[in-house]
Amino acid sequence: MRTRWQRFKQSYMLYNFLRDPVAITSFIILAFLVFTSFAAPIIAPHDPYDSSTIDIMDAQMAPAWIDGGSSEFLLGTDAQGRDMLSTMLYGMRVSILIGVGAVCLQAFIGIIVGLLSGYVRRLDNILMRFADVQLSFSTYMVAIFIGAIVQTMFGVAGYDRVAVPLLIVIIGLAEWPQYARTVRASVLAERKKEYVEAARVIGLSRIRIMLRHILPNTLSPVLVISTVQVANAIMSEAALSFLGLGMPITKPSLGSLITAGFEYIFSGSWWITIFPGILLVSLILVINLLGDWVRDFLNPKLYKG
Amino acid sequence: MFAFAVKRILQAIMVMLIISCIGFAIKHNFGDPVRDLVGQRVTPTERAEIRERLGLNDPFMVQYARFLGDAVQGDLGQSYFFKKPASEVILKKAPATLELVLCSAFIITFLSVPLGIYAAIKPQKWFSRFIMGSSIIGVSMPVFLTAILLIYVFAVELHWLPSYGRGKTVCIFGWWDSGLLTLDGLKHLIMPSIALSSIMLPLFIRLIRSEMMEVLESEYVKYAWAKGLKPRRVWWVHAFKNTLLPVITVGGVQLGIMVAFTILTETVFQWQGMGSMFIESVERSDTSLMVAYLVFVGLIFVLVNTAVDIIYGLVNPTIRVAGRK
Amino acid sequence: METLIDIKNLRVDFALRSGTVRAVRDVSLSINKGERLGIVGESGAGKSVLGFSIINLISKPGKITDGEIIFKGHDISKYSYDQMRKIRGNRISMIFQDPMMTLNPVLTIGTQMMETVLAHMDVSKKEAEKICLEKLTKVYIPSPEKRLSQYPHEFSGGMRQRIVIAISLLTSPNLIIADEPTTALDVTIQAEIMDLLLELCKTENMGLILITHDLAVVSEVTQRIAVLYAGKVVELGLSEQIINNPQHPYTQGLIQALPQMAGGKKRLNQIPGMMPSLLDMPKGCPFEPRCTICIERCKQEIPILKELESGTQVACFMRNGANKR
Numbered sequence: 001m002r003t004r005w006q007r008f009k010q011s012y013m014l015y016n017f018l019r020d021p022v023a024i025t026s027f028i029i030l031a032f033l034v035f036t037s038f039a040a041p042i043i044a045p046h047d048p049y050d051s052s053t054i055d056i057m058d059a060q061m062a063p064a065w066i067d068g069g070s071s072e073f074l075l076g077t078d079a080q081g082r083d084m085l086s087t088m089l090y091g092m093r094v095s096i097l098i099g100v101g102a103v104c105l106q107a108f109i110g111i112i113v114g115l116l117s118g119y120v121r122r123l124d125n126i127l128m129r130f131a132d133v134q135l136s137f138s139t140y141m142v143a144i145f146i147g148a149i150v151q152t153m154f155g156v157a158g159y160d161r162v163a164v165p166l167l168i169v170i171i172g173l174a175e176w177p178q179y180a181r182t183v184r185a186s187v188l189a190e191r192k193k194e195y196v197e198a199a200r201v202i203g204l205s206r207i208r209i210m211l212r213h214i215l216p217n218t219l220s221p222v223l224v225i226s227t228v229q230v231a232n233a234i235m236s237e238a239a240l241s242f243l244g245l246g247m248p249i250t251k252p253s254l255g256s257l258i259t260a261g262f263e264y265i266f267s268g269s270w271w272i273t274i275f276p277g278i279l280l281v282s283l284i285l286v287i288n289l290l291g292d293w294v295r296d297f298l299n300p301k302l303y304k305g
Numbered sequence: 306m307f308a309f310a311v312k313r314i315l316q317a318i319m320v321m322l323i324i325s326c327i328g329f330a331i332k333h334n335f336g337d338p339v340r341d342l343v344g345q346r347v348t349p350t351e352r353a354e355i356r357e358r359l360g361l362n363d364p365f366m367v368q369y370a371r372f373l374g375d376a377v378q379g380d381l382g383q384s385y386f387f388k389k390p391a392s393e394v395i396l397k398k399a400p401a402t403l404e405l406v407l408c409s410a411f412i413i414t415f416l417s418v419p420l421g422i423y424a425a426i427k428p429q430k431w432f433s434r435f436i437m438g439s440s441i442i443g444v445s446m447p448v449f450l451t452a453i454l455l456i457y458v459f460a461v462e463l464h465w466l467p468s469y470g471r472g473k474t475v476c477i478f479g480w481w482d483s484g485l486l487t488l489d490g491l492k493h494l495i496m497p498s499i500a501l502s503s504i505m506l507p508l509f510i511r512l513i514r515s516e517m518m519e520v521l522e523s524e525y526v527k528y529a530w531a532k533g534l535k536p537r538r539v540w541w542v543h544a545f546k547n548t549l550l551p552v553i554t555v556g557g558v559q560l561g562i563m564v565a566f567t568i569l570t571e572t573v574f575q576w577q578g579m580g581s582m583f584i585e586s587v588e589r590s591d592t593s594l595m596v597a598y599l600v601f602v603g604l605i606f607v608l609v610n611t612a613v614d615i616i617y618g619l620v621n622p623t624i625r626v627a628g629r630k
Numbered sequence: 631m632e633t634l635i636d637i638k639n640l641r642v643d644f645a646l647r648s649g650t651v652r653a654v655r656d657v658s659l660s661i662n663k664g665e666r667l668g669i670v671g672e673s674g675a676g677k678s679v680l681g682f683s684i685i686n687l688i689s690k691p692g693k694i695t696d697g698e699i700i701f702k703g704h705d706i707s708k709y710s711y712d713q714m715r716k717i718r719g720n721r722i723s724m725i726f727q728d729p730m731m732t733l734n735p736v737l738t739i740g741t742q743m744m745e746t747v748l749a750h751m752d753v754s755k756k757e758a759e760k761i762c763l764e765k766l767t768k769v770y771i772p773s774p775e776k777r778l779s780q781y782p783h784e785f786s787g788g789m790r791q792r793i794v795i796a797i798s799l800l801t802s803p804n805l806i807i808a809d810e811p812t813t814a815l816d817v818t819i820q821a822e823i824m825d826l827l828l829e830l831c832k833t834e835n836m837g838l839i840l841i842t843h844d845l846a847v848v849s850e851v852t853q854r855i856a857v858l859y860a861g862k863v864v865e866l867g868l869s870e871q872i873i874n875n876p877q878h879p880y881t882q883g884l885i886q887a888l889p890q891m892a893g894g895k896k897r898l899n900q901i902p903g904m905m906p907s908l909l910d911m912p913k914g915c916p917f918e919p920r921c922t923i924c925i926e927r928c929k930q931e932i933p934i935l936k937e938l939e940s941g942t943q944v945a946c947f948m949r950n951g952a953n954k955r
Contacts, residue, residue, distance in 0.1 A: 133320050138562035141602070148587040148595060149331060235447050239569055242449045243584055258450060262573070265457050266468075274457070277450045285445040292441065524731035531687055531726075532746045532797070533719035542745075546736045622736055622781040 016297055023293040026286040033283055037092040044086035049251065076271045078261065080249075087257060088276050092283065094253040098167045099234035103226060105172030106233075110179020111215075111222065117180065118187025119210050128184065131177035143174035143236050147245035163247050171236050175229065182225055186218040220298045227291035231284045238280060254280040309618050317611040322373075324603035328596040329372045332382070333365065335592055381597035386589045391597035395579060399601075400481045401471060402567050402578035408498035410560055413506050421513025422548075425521065426540055436510060443507030448566050452500035452573035459496060467493050469575040501570045505559055512555055517548045550621055557613025564602055633700075634804055634837045635684070635722075636660040640697035640707075642676070642683050642861075651908045653679040653692065655861040658935075661805070666831055666838040668848030668869065670884070671858035674905055677841045680858070681807045683707075684839070685718045702804075720750040722805045723798035725827075728814040729790035733782035740778030743797055750801045765796040769826060788819035795827065805837040812847070824851055845884055849873045857881045860905055860916035863935060867942030877944040880917050915946070923948050 017023050036043060076084050117127040134142055147170050190196060191214060199209045238255025240246035247253040249260050254276045261272030356362060363371075375381070381391045424433040460468035473489040474482040485491065520526060521544055529543040564580075571580035579598060586594040642654035653676045661667050671677050682688050684699060686707060699707040706717055718724075726732040734742060740762065747758040759778070766774035769792040782790060791811060798806050808827065812820035828851050831838045840852055848855055848869065855872045857865040857880065865878040876882045883901035885891060891899060903920035912918055918928040925947065933945045 129319075130323075133323055135558075138565040138606075140562070140568075141565035144565070144568060145599060148583075149335065151587060231445065238447050239449065242447075242569065243572060244588070255447075258453065262453055265453065265461055268461075270457060270461075273453055277453065280447065281442070281445055281450065284447075285442060288441055288445050524726060524728065525734040527687070527689070528724070528726055528732045529734070531685060531718055531724040532749070533715045533717070534745060534749050535715070538745065538749075542737070542741075543734050547734070550736070620736070622738075623783045 013297065017293070020293055022289055026289040026293070029282065030286045030290060033092065033279075033286070034096060037089055037096055040086070040089035040093050044083075044089045046083040046086040048082045048087040048090050076269075076275075078257070078272045084271060084275055087252060088254070088279055091252045091254045091257050091276060092279060094164065094247055094251065095234050095237060095255070095280070095283070098164060098171065098237045098247075098253065099230045101164075101168035102171035102175070102233040102237070103229045105168060106176045106229060107179050107222065107226060109172065109176040111183050111218075113176065113180040114183025114218075115187060115210055115215065118184040119191065119206070119214070124184075127180070131180050134174075135177045135181070139175045139178075139232070140236060140239060143170055143240060144243065144245065146170045146173060147240050147243075151245060163251065167237055167240065167246055170240070171233050174236065175232065178225060178229060179222065182221050183218050186221050187214055190214050190217045224291070224295045224298055227287060227294055231287040231291065234280070234284055234287075254283075306618060310615055313611050313614045313618075317607045320607050321604065324607075325373060325376060325600055326369065328599045328603075329369050331599070332372070332592055332596045333368065376600060381600060382593035384586075384591055384594040384597075386586070386591045386594070391594045392601075394582065394594060395597055395601050398577065398579045398582045400483065401576060402564070402571070402580060404483065404485060404494070405497055405501060405567060405570065405576065405578060406560075406563050408494055409502035409505070409563060412498060412502040413509055413560075416502075417506055417509035417513055421510045422517055422540065422545065424510065424514045425517035428518070437514070440507035440510045443503055444511070446503065447569075448500060448504045449569045449573050451503045452496070452570055455496045455500055456573070466496055468496075471577060497570050497574045497576055500573070501563060501566055504566060505563060508559065509552075509556060513548060513552055516551050517544060520544045520547045523547075546620075550617065553613060553617050553620065557609060557616070560609060564605055632663045634661050634663045634665070636698075636700040637684070638698045638700070640680070640683060640699065641695050642679055642688060642692055643695045644692045646691065649909055652911075653861050653908060654683060656697070657858075657861075657863055659856055659863065659866070661837050661839065663804070664831070664835040664837060665854070666828075666840065666852040668840045668842065668852035668855040669858055670842060670845055670848055670855055672843055672884075672905060674908075675858045676861040677843075677858055678809050681724070681809050681839060681841045684807060685722050685724065686714050687718070687724075716750070719746055719798075719803075720801045721803050722807065723801070723803045725791075725794055725798050725806060725808040725811045727810040729787055729794050730814065732794055733790055735782055738779055738781055739785075739793055743778070743793075743800060746797055746800050761800060762796075765799045766793070768799060768830065769793070769796045771796070787815050788823065791815060791819075791823050792826065795823075795830070799830065799834070802834065803836060805839065806831070807839045807841070809841045810843070811840075813842070813844075820847075827851065845873065846888060846890075857884070860911065861908065862916060862945065863943075864917065864946070865942065865944045866935065867940070867944075871940055871942050875940065875942075877938065877942055877949045878917075878946050879921050879923055879948075883920075 017027075041047070078084055078087060113127050113131070117124040147167075150166065150170065196209060196213060199213050204213075234254075237246055237253060238258070241253050241255030242259045244259070247256045249256055252260065257276035258273050258280065261269070261274075261276070264270075264272050265274075361368070379392050381395075383389070384391045384394050387394050420436050423430075424436045427433050456468045459466045471482075471490060471493050473487045475487055475490070476482055483490070485494070525547075526539060526544050529539045534543075567576075567578060568580035568583060570576065571578045572584055575581065579601070583595065583598045585591075586598065637657060637659045640654055640657045641652065644651040644653055655676075657680060659667070669677050669680060679688060679692060683692075683694055686694065686709070688694070694707050697707065698705045701717070701721070706714065709717070733739070740759070743762040743765075744755065744758050747753065747761050748755070751758070751761075753761070762778065763774045766777060771777055771789065771792055777793075782793075785793065795811075806827075811827065812823050815823060824847060827838070827840075830836070838852070840848060842848055845855075849872075852869055854867065855865075855869050856863050857872070857878065859880050865872060865876070865881045872881060873885065876885050880901070883899075886899040887901060889898055901920060906912055906916055906919065912929070914930050915921070915924070915928040915933055918924045921928065927947055931947075933947050935943045935945045937943045938949070
């Protein structure tokens with residue numbers, strides 16, 4: 001009996017992965033970024049959430065290698081005197097958390113809706129029309145609208161405490177149709193196949209066929225879009241934060257850091273915006289590159305249009 | 306073809322009904338039309354009187370029908386902040402946004418088609434690799450970050466281009482403020498339209514490339530080679546025409562989505578269009594204006610999508626000649 | 631008889647990541663003017679690759695790595711792209727397998743016919759149209775004038791294959807390569823198309839290479855047959871000889887496998903085993919693992935094609951006196 005690990009070691013997936021330098025590099029960078037962001041409380045030199053350690057006198061200090069910089073703050077400080085490096089690490093953690101959380105929610109809603117509309121013909125028309133309307137509206141727009149409504153509804157008070165789960169819900173609600181359409185398309189393709197017919201002939205229940213037979217076969221397209229969707233969700237969060245509908249500056253994500261620094265580039269403090277910007281782009285880029293690799297490797301027929 | 310067009314238009318109307326219903330539900334639950342009209346300093350009895358007069362105590366469906374009737378006539382309610390009809394405010398801001406979208410669409414179309422096709426027919430050349438490499442970086446750059454970088458480089462450091470606003474505009478047709486006709490206006494337009502196109506351009510290049518590569522693998526393209534046609538003819542007539550069909554469907558929708566990205570671009574460049582107006586209305590809790598924007602943008606999306614579907618039908622002979630099977 | 635095309639020791643390799651695959655192994659064939667040759671073999675035997683390699687249109691990463699193709703006194707396998715283009719669809723035309731996929735769905739029949747004429751002949755559009763109509767009449771398409779403006783989807787499969795045949799006739803080529811031209815069609819139409827092809831080859835005095843896995847079809851249409859196995863010609867001779875008196879055990883197996891040979895038995899005959907993977911060829915005769923009459927020598931050496939008294943050439947140690955030491 002071979003263990004799972006041995007099977008994985010001999011698998012074609014790993015072989016293919018190890019032959020692709022771009023995939024390996026992306027994976028290593030991503031692993032590094034995820035690790036540093038979640039280890040932020042341990043490795044970050046300062047705690048940006050602790051207002052007692054922040055001194056406004058340190059505000060807008062340049063990075064260490066430029067005149068006016070201090071070795072205490074490697075990448076300089078932001079307008080409130082927080083250490084850029086630490087704030088960015090904490091911010092990245094918020095971004096990743098929201099991105100992954102939102103994708104889990106999207107996948108959950110999307111897979112259920114996709115399975116239902118692919119397998120229950122009567123629901124198909126209603127559910128897909130709804131998904132189409134939402135998709136044609138662009139996920140950004142929907143997220144911005146929901147964010148806007150939520151903000152007018154609850155006001156700004158106490159917002160920073162609920163911001164993370166709220167953003168997960170907002171982005172999750174905005175982007176589920178992607179999943180629903182992908183899952184539905186592969187369900188439609190799978191249910192025509194003979195093994196489903198066979199399962200029906202044996203007399204298995206519809207729910208069992210759906211969950212045990214069809215669902216596993218739709219997973220590879222789901223995996224492919226998931227990687228890209230995480231990148232998209234992080235981008236959406238950054239966009240919402242940039243518009244002031246996302247994370248507040250007291251508990252910033254990468255997006256809100258960029259926003260907060262924007263007005264200071266005119267006075268020459270470029271690092272407050274540029275550093276989180278570079279970090280955000282690298283994070284999304286490596287996820288996208290990995291996504292490309294996964295797509296090329298699994299190469300499912302993705303639903304277009 | 307006719308039946309196809311009618312079906313599409315009916316669908317579009319359905320979608321607009323859904324959108325207006327959502328919009329009205331928002332307004333119904335979160336808006337305060339009395340405040341929109343008369344402000345905060347009114348006694349409760351007067352407020353109740355106004356509510357009754359405006360029919361705000363009627364059942365939901367009655368109010369929705371009234372909203373719909375007004376909307377069809379172009380009345381989308383009163384903006385609390387501007388003290389003007391919301392549709393008037395939007396129409397005043399629309400030209401700025403539309404000019405921006407138009408310029409970006411122009412940039413996207415004229416760059417993505419040749420670049421995407423080149424990357425598809427010569428995938429091994431270093432320039433193709435460069436195109437694909439930079440396109441994935443482009444996809445990973447949030448619009449507002451591109452915009453900020455542009456401002457930092459070309460406005461703050463190099464002082465070549467203005468960093469915000471629309472510059473000098475000229476009024477044409479009596480109401481359309483155009484920045485396209487003055488040098489200053491064009492200068493102001495460069496960076497916002499590049500920023501706005503930066504997100505869609507790589508997507509289009511990748512889309513065109515992958516579709517084109519798929520078509521190049523097809524039997525009919527192989528047959529075209531076997532007929533001894535010139536490469537130009539095979540690429541542009543046989544392959545590109547078939548690439549166009551999926552690109553039109555996906556691409557058209559994407560162009561509609563660009564309106565959503567104008568919110569971000571306009572915020573960065575303080576571009577006085579609908580997008581920045583919308584964000585301001587959110588900050589001011591101007592529900593009527595928000596809903597009006599939702600309905601208006603929804604209308605644009607639906608119009609673009611329907612137009613794209615009909616163009617698709619015109620380009621695709623299987624629909625044009627026989628009707629959809 | 632004048633030789634039309636002479637293939638000498640042709641070798642086609644596919645450079646895959648998992649290794650180089652030799653799809654065509656030292657094949658030598660020649661066809662006289664107006665002669666019809668059938669190439670028979672099971673799927674994966676390299677029939678289609680051989681057909682496409684004649685006009686140098688092998689899909690990537692396939693390449694002719696050795697051998698010559700002499701056509702009209704020139705080795706066309708060494709031709710540049712432009713020289714080859716003037717042969718394709720002009721002197722040598724192809725008919726593809728599936729007529730549903732061969733014609734470009736977004737171009738009219740007229741466009742797809744005219745472009746071939748205009749690519750190879752120096753004629754006006756009017757004259758080109760005349761040629762198209764003439765050839766459509768030849769393949770018995772009713773009211774050809776109307777057809778030119780129609781799209782492929784308006785035709786049935788059989789009609790489309792007639793149109794493809796008409797396209798291959800346009801420039802009065804010397805040779806037609808038909809790659810399983812009836813496999814994708816209804817059984818009832820298959821005979822019609824074959825008869826048409828046979829009739830046209832006779833009246834126009836064209837050479838024909840008919841690639842198929844159907845021995846029964848070839849025997850009716852072609853004068854000679856080459857049997858291909860794992861990229862090698864294992865038997866070559868007159869059609870009657872091969873059908874009535876097959877020599878190679880593989881050919882014998884193929885003929886035994888024809889449904890009419892099963893007689894009253896319930897099951898059809900079959901050749902046990904599978905063709906070896908081209909990546910992992912046996913050292914000796916490629917058919918040896920499936921052969922019922924093989925000897926020790928078959929495992930060590932590859933038999934070469936030698937002529938028997940009957941005129942049939944066969945590559946088998948057991949049949950071929952010249953191969954005996």
